[in-house]
Amino acid sequence: MDRTGWSKTIRFRMALAMTFTGLVAIVVSHLIAFSSNSDAFGLFLNLLPWYLPLVILLVFINWFIAGVILKPLNQLLKATTQLATMDIRERLDVDANEPAETLELRKSFNKLLNRLEESLNIQCQFVADASHELRTPLTSIQGYTKLLMRRGDNIDANLLSEALQTVSDESGRLIRLVSDLLQLARADAGQEIISQQEVIDLREVLTSVEDTVVMVAPEQIEVQFIMPKTPIMVNADQDRLKQVFLNLSNNAIKATQAGGKVTVTLRSSRGQAVVRVIDTGIGIAPSDQQRIFDRFYRVERSRTRSKVYGGGTGLGLAIAMTIIKAHGGTIELESELNKGSTFTVRLPVYDSKPAELASGGNGNEEALEDSLLEEDDKKKVTEPDEKVPTKSN
Numbered sequence: 001m002d003r004t005g006w007s008k009t010i011r012f013r014m015a016l017a018m019t020f021t022g023l024v025a026i027v028v029s030h031l032i033a034f035s036s037n038s039d040a041f042g043l044f045l046n047l048l049p050w051y052l053p054l055v056i057l058l059v060f061i062n063w064f065i066a067g068v069i070l071k072p073l074n075q076l077l078k079a080t081t082q083l084a085t086m087d088i089r090e091r092l093d094v095d096a097n098e099p100a101e102t103l104e105l106r107k108s109f110n111k112l113l114n115r116l117e118e119s120l121n122i123q124c125q126f127v128a129d130a131s132h133e134l135r136t137p138l139t140s141i142q143g144y145t146k147l148l149m150r151r152g153d154n155i156d157a158n159l160l161s162e163a164l165q166t167v168s169d170e171s172g173r174l175i176r177l178v179s180d181l182l183q184l185a186r187a188d189a190g191q192e193i194i195s196q197q198e199v200i201d202l203r204e205v206l207t208s209v210e211d212t213v214v215m216v217a218p219e220q221i222e223v224q225f226i227m228p229k230t231p232i233m234v235n236a237d238q239d240r241l242k243q244v245f246l247n248l249s250n251n252a253i254k255a256t257q258a259g260g261k262v263t264v265t266l267r268s269s270r271g272q273a274v275v276r277v278i279d280t281g282i283g284i285a286p287s288d289q290q291r292i293f294d295r296f297y298r299v300e301r302s303r304t305r306s307k308v309y310g311g312g313t314g315l316g317l318a319i320a321m322t323i324i325k326a327h328g329g330t331i332e333l334e335s336e337l338n339k340g341s342t343f344t345v346r347l348p349v350y351d352s353k354p355a356e357l358a359s360g361g362n363g364n365e366e367a368l369e370d371s372l373l374e375e376d377d378k379k380k381v382t383e384p385d386e387k388v389p390t391k392s393n
Helices: 010-034 040-069 071-084 100-154 157-188 202-216 238-255 316-326 363-382
Strands: 198-201 222-226 233-236 261-269 272-279 330-336 340-348
Touching: 010 040, 040 071, 071 100, 100 157, 157 316, 198 202, 202 222, 202 233, 202 238, 202 261, 202 272, 233 238, 233 340, 238 261, 238 272, 238 316, 238 340, 316 330
Parallel strands: 222 261
Antiparallel strands: 198 233, 261 272, 272 340, 330 340
16 A cells, blocks of 8 residues: 555544544543533643543554454455456455354355356356367368369369368358357347347247248158147247247257157147147257257267258257247256157247236146146157148158
């Protein structure tokens, strides 16, 4: 602390206030004690020379006491100084015998440091993963470009076609990756990733997804969309929802072997639109299920090329989770190895009726109905097809 700043410290001000309070108490007590004496004022003047050393003594005593009281605050100041230099590995020592206020302050500050360190670690990992994912297509593009430049006009036609196709595929994958990273960056920055919300029929979104998926899915995999005859209205961004359901359907197709089946169902239950994407594929291990929505995390056995999206970026499910949460919904996963997986998306149904009318009914009956509908959806994957209006490849 420099000489010009010490007088502005809390410790100095606290010591000065304590000294002033103590001095006032001493003076008042002397005046009260001398009030019965006829020469009280004279006695008070005789004691004035002793007040100066008393004030100095009080200042030193109170300075020491203020230092003891403010010791935890000084430790916090030291910790914040370390934080400014990015040294966030240090933690404040917690002593159970210290005052409750400073103890809670230490604990709260340590929690803050823990969260900050965790966020920085996630950010560093994200940057490392993004760099790796960006480098892979760029390496392929650079390699084939150098090959074309080196061979010149003497390059074989088949090799030229292969090189151009690879450059096209990898550049497309690079564009998708950058687009996905941009979406996540906007979400992390607190920006809205939903451009325009409007009341739409969810059946129309799934019909658009169905038209795309059915046309490009392998012929050996049966794809079925089952939807109700009555509209299910939601207040949502149609393009974003289509992106989510395309991604889930594409993942289901990639995970399903020849002869398998992918079923997408839509129902309305308990004031929610419920979309289930069910496949009879390879399933997801419990250890992978815990991280399946993490960024850049991919189950190795499903990392195959897709006609819908091409090579996966490992960001699809993370973006899907972000989009659905932005709509006030949820995504759940149920999976069993070698039996298949079920992704369940729930979105709030748009209802123009008052809340008290829309929420009528018995909660237990609604829960039982939802459970029965879920079991019915899963049975449709293994049982013979019912006569339901749907498209199939």
